[in-house]
Amino acid sequence: MNQLDQLKAFTTVVADTGNFKQMAQYAPRDATTNPSLILKAVQNADYAPLLRDTVAAHRGEPLDRIVDQVLVRFGLEILKVVPGRVSTEVDARLSFDTAATIARAHYLIGLYEAAGIARERVLIKIAATWEGIQAAKALEQSGIHCNLTLLFSFCQAVACGEAGIQLISPFVGRIYDWYKKQAGASWDEAAMAGANDPGVRSVSHIYRYYKKFGIKTEVMGASFRNVGQITALAGCDLLTISPDLLAQLQASDAPLQAALTPALAEAATDLHAVSYQESSFRYALNEDAMGTEKLAEGIRAFAVDAAKLDQLIVGLQ
Template sequence: MAPITWLDKLEEELNIDVDWMDPDFLVQMQPTIRFHDLTSNQNFVDIQMGHPSNVELLRDTAREVRDERNAAPDTQPQPHPLWLAIYTRMAVRMCKKVVDLIQGRVLLQTSPAQAYDTAATLAHARLYDAEFARVGIPRNRFCIKIPCTGPALLAARELQEEGIQTLGTALFGLPQAMACSQAGCLSISPYYNDVRAHADRSIWPEVHDPAVEHPNSARLVQILDLYRRQYAATGQRQPLVKNASFISREEAMAAGEMGCQSATLFNTLILDLAAQPYTDAARPGGAVAAQATLVKPAPETPFYQDRPAPSARLAPLLLIDPLHAADPTTVAASYDTVVATDYLADEAKNLAAAIAADPVVSDRLEAALTLFIECEKRSQDKIDKALASL
């Protein structure tokens, strides 16, 4: 028998989702793994939109949407700019090319430029919903990513009530996580690393044992424990934690030890994990970490049902917060305060205040939105060029 790899071991502990829209890569990996969900953002959509295999699809989509607009009565209002309507249909059509190559859902993100506009976020998510229906992808096979701002999560709550599943993304702290629970989100995507660290490794906290040494691990463990305790107290479904923004394979393994429901991994990191033979001794934390790792529940079992408290190795992280500038030896947001706060009341005023009060959350949220807006603009340029070529 061939030795198991780090990828094999991680798949035993959580669901591995792919952060890459290239169907050729999914086919390449089929003998090794069939991924659960396929996540994306404006960056990955833009990369795939520019792939040579999609040149004609983009031109056809641009022509089709333009002609539909031209044929519409002048009195019919257009809720979206032409480029955004083309972008949305194109993104969904690229999802159509990969949905049968994965087990679960394809995910697309609402416009980051509209992250502080509830009505615009709602409108874009509903447009995605209509385009998914157009290509025959049902609601149980897609999910809409919503940035974790107050206005956007108000939209998420309404979308959930309509039966459109959402994921809270660009999440960096406990108040955002609680707000996603209050909105009824299916999942959340906490970013393990600042998005800027992928381009600037000087700000990446490279550590040997990320589960206990990475400065963001405490917040992640606290979010998972928040949901575990909330489920035990209320019996109500809590968002699944899809940890994201990994740089090293050791960080991905930490997500398994901490008990995340899934890890969303870049194609390069997936290949790295698949190339590494696994032993407990080679894992950060060694056999102690391996033995403390939870086996993922069966798909039909509520995820937080019978989940134990964090292991002895991780329990100290419940009491500290290395990202808390005022005092890293204390938590930035306590469990009691978070669960007692309605973050979506009064137009999400409490969530806005909590984000503003935490420099890490406010800075990293702004950085993520800025990055995605830049990617969205690149896609708009591609669309404008496609229209000009018609």
Template sequence: MTASPSKLDQLRDLSVVVADTGDADAIARLKPVDCTTNPTLVRKALDLPVYAPLIERELERAATLDGDVEQVARQVADRLTIGVGRTLAGLVPGRVSTEVDADLAFDTEATIAKARQFIEMYQDAGVSRERVLIKIAATWEGIRAAKELQREDIDCNLTLIFNRAQAIACAEAGVFLISPFVGRILDWSVARGETPATIDDDPGVRFVRDVYAEFKRRGSPTIVMGASFRSTAQIEALAGCDRLTISPELLEALDAEHGPLPRKLQAAASDGVASTPVDADAFVQAMAADPMATEKLQGGIAAFAKDLDMLRDTIAQRLRAR
């Protein structure tokens, strides 16, 4: 008797599955279409045997670079980030998301410059820009940067999306993809004693469903990729979303589960009705009126910046030890 397909296999028929990891072995095993990285994942990757030759090569090369240890560590961190991304690009048929420095989140011009640098480094490594998504925090400054980068055919993944105005501003800027964070929205509610009774009441799930419906109503080509999941139930509740980026642990859990996995999100036809654009003032007002989105955006940026500092510190320590 033929075994029924796993929920992961069923999900692949409904949404593009993306792996939220830099673990090459997990990606090879779970076979996602895309993968996404950040400084935390790159730092974890430094302890994986598959990256040992890359790390040794870049640490040796560091001796030829100008600057003090901290300056050299920054350059090495960038090269390792691209090196990890290049490895991952060889394992997936789609794209690798690579994050611009979080400490540039409120600097449009610096974000643009760093994105261009990363694309050039990828191209020098043999990875074309069509295989890369530049990952940028969805501040107003980040969205302005993404708008310019998209004009240059540099596709962007706007991350840390918690508010409808953020999402709509990204769509209006012509951003390739957005990553609304399901789990962190739920965390906010649970921390305040507001535990949803059912998965359909989960505020993170409801937010992604709302954004997805609005984008389809507008006829926006911007891809919605649900992110930051706390459970397989959240993932199943968003089956049919354009893309879903999922940790290896939850991918493994879905692969071990069987039973029906129905489509939850359906793309309705565009109604062609124009909406009031989200300008800078509207964006600021929407975020000011949403303490959850404000706290989570600022906290997410701070956490990513801290992780980047830790990555650079780890590299600096290794350089000093040589």
């Protein structure tokens, strides 16, 4: 049995791509998208007609509405391939606007429901800023489930758990990138691999904390740089994986065991419950240089790609 099939025995595998024509071969349950992945997909000749047709069908509408139509069109195609859920992201430029994020999420869900898709099959992706978490809390209370993304710091995970969020996406690879860059020439790749990888340690800590204290929020490790990070998190609720790394897992027959289990987490004695209000959340995030920098950098990068997608659409009108 290959590693991908072994992984599926104890972790829900999610495809991290906008390329719905490629994902079927890996039989993921869910799929995630983001502005960068959609931008990459629409520049592929295979998807040019989809973009062109969607823009033509909504010509004359406000630009943000056309963009959402494109995102949902990709989501609808993905849902023909996966049996579970698709994550569709709210514009990153709204990451500090709670009311606008809520309004955008309702619009996206409305488009899916108008196309006959139950809201249970959609996760609205929102950056895990304080404002984003509050937006997601309100959305969850109205029956719209959310995926809090760009999550790097433990305080973000705790706040999401307290807010009753459906799912979080802690970013393994970007945490690894930051620590590797900080270490410079002193970085020891072998010593910092597997369970010692700083990104793996972060997600493991969040998973153990959630299970120890009965927090229902799902943990989905994201943003992987290598297969070793994935196998070190085997047993995590979900892992969202790029097609390249899915292919590597599928090509390997090496034995794989669960590294994370609820039983081990519940038996842990090194975990203590914490809680955050807005001021303590902002201070804790500020104290975490990696979390602060990677959150800001991630929002900026998604905003840049959202603007590029805007321009592609404007060019087709």
